[in-house]
Amino acid sequence: MREVLVGLGSCGLAAGGLKVYERFEELLGSGESCVSAAVLKKTGCIGMCHAEVLVEVRDDAHGSVFYGNVSPEKAAAIFESHIKNGRIADEFKFDAVAATTKQKRIALRNSGVINPDNIDEYIARQGYKALEKVLTELTPAEVITTVSESGLRGRGGAGFPTGTKWKFAAASKGDHKYIICNADEGDPGAFMDRSLLESDPHSLLEGMAIAAYAICADTGYIYVRAEYPEAIKHLKHAISQATKRGFLGDNIFGKGFKFNIRLKEGAGAFVCGEETALIASIEGKRGMPRVRPPFPVESGLWGYPTSINNVETFANVAWIILNGPSAFNSLGTEGSKGTKVFALAGKIKNGGLVEVPMGMTLNEVIYDIGGGTTLGGPFKAVQMGGPSGGCIPANLGSTPVDYEQITATGAIMGSGGMVVMGETTCMVDVARFFLSFTQNESCGKCTFCRIGTKRMLEILERICVGNGKEEDIPLLRELGEQIKSSSLCGLGQSAPNPVLTTLRYFLDEYTAHIKDKKCPAKSCLALVDFAIDAEKCIGCGLCIPSCAVGAITGEKKKLHTIDVAMCVRCGKCMTVCTVNAILKR
Secondary structure (H helix, E strand, O other), X not given: OOEEEEEOOHHHHHOOHHHHHHHHHHHHOOOOHHHOOOEEEEEOOOOOHHHOOOEXXXXXXXXXXXEOOOOHHHHHHHHHHHHHOOOOOHHHEEOHHHHHOOOOOOOOOOOOOOOXXXXXXXXXXXXXXXXXHHHHXXXXXXXXXXXXXXXXXXXXXXXXXHHHHHHHHHHOOOOOOEEEEEEOOOOOOOOHHHHHHHHOHHHHHHHHHHHHHHHOOOEEEEEEEOOOHHHHHHHHHHHHHHXXXXXXXXXXXXXXXXXXXXXXXXXXXXHHHOHHHHHHHHOOOOOOOOOOOOOOOOOOHHHOOEEEEEHHHHHHHHHHHHHOHHHHHOOEOOOOEOEEEEEEEEOEOOXXXXXXXXXXXXXXXXXHHOOOEOOOOOOOEEEEOHHHOEEEEHHXXXXXXXXXXXXXXXXXXXXXXXXXXXXXXXXXXXXXXXXXXHHHHOOOOOHHHHHHHHHHHHHHHHHHOOOOOOOHHHHHHHHHHHHHHXXXXXXXXXXXXXXXXXXXXOHHHHHHHHHHOOOOOOOOHHHOOEXXXXXXXXXXXOHHHHOOOOOEEOOOOOOOEEOOOOOOOOOHHHHHOOOOOEEEO
């Protein structure tokens, strides 16, 4: 029996996965007797987003064979060679083993392996066995002890010990208790939670149900952003299936345990990633953080004890219950146990999702797993922790990836976004970009966050266009420290991190912008002059009509020139030149 699996997560769909699936459907349904035993299946993202559309062919003769960057035309060739005639189509083969050698998949154990819409495939891989075990063999206190002994820390960014949070929630008194999954993934460049929701929604539901049993909760909410339509579709289907099978609802496994899950679609406010703002949003209020204490485990949703964890945290729980806490805490470092999922984005060759043991160095993740930068040179910096994180320079590439070591660099672990930057990236502009994001997303409750980030952004915008002053650097540092110490929630407390870390590690770039009126990365167009390379210009004339101000002149098949005084530095000429003759100086 042959199986043909097509990756149809968001990355696969964006790359044309549906057309590839339909092409295989057409070919397999053509009535050819030799393929009558082949089964076509949908699956989620296996993490190798750079190779989408990914197709896996499973059979007894060759085991599992992956094909990358598959188009409908390649699908036909794969069908003819592998499926019809039993010969691997080597020209399209993708080495998935090499891409996962250094990885350890726990949270992602089912991603890209099962059909997320088929609960039977989840059950076939020990799905809901952990829930059955806790309900039939363990007390709520024993579940909390198991999770505590595993060393699992919240994967949403703060890294608070999960077992400790559950212990506090279990000790709180209340007629009702709630479990909330924070799926409001808002970091630019991060897509870990989205992929898990699309590829393995039942692992989340099972993890939430186990947490509910541990703290005696009867209702759960999944707060997911409305911009994740595929994730929402899979979640709704999974909740319906789990309820019909008796894994959710009343009297689960006949043990009198009741637990139901509801979806709440968020409107995309970044601040709603903060626990109390998220709770306010579920209650129908404006998403704004409140003063703590009381903490949500004491008084959360509608005043009842509430425990909140993110998607990845819950996705680890069932595995820990089935394999034991020592199997999890044997991985990682002293203070950061287990594995962590990262989204590799930016100037990285093999972009996508990876799951690695805590303690692996940044260099190992970027070079050994990510394949290095797109241009083949060294990376310049890596942004970790999203817009509230920080930029870690290449000379700290030997830093182990764990909560304490990353925090020591001035960045934060965050939810797991890892944006790699190359030599053409301007670090001043990067700081401006991320601060612009957090400034726009500030709820406005705290004066320092609302006004302080605005003032910092204005300074960065001036520096990027060559109007910076020497006193701007100490002013940025002062404002950053005041915002960190005076803001109520994590957004404001970490918003200055991109600025403070780039000042710490890339001060020379700020100095060049301010004193020399030059951008060393040649990225800030206001500080760059455009010129034409005499050796490369073929006089084609494409650049002349592209210039809105008529700064480019030249005769056909002769060297063209740019009048620097007239040039407005829009960069349009560079985009239309087919021989790369436009230079930035």
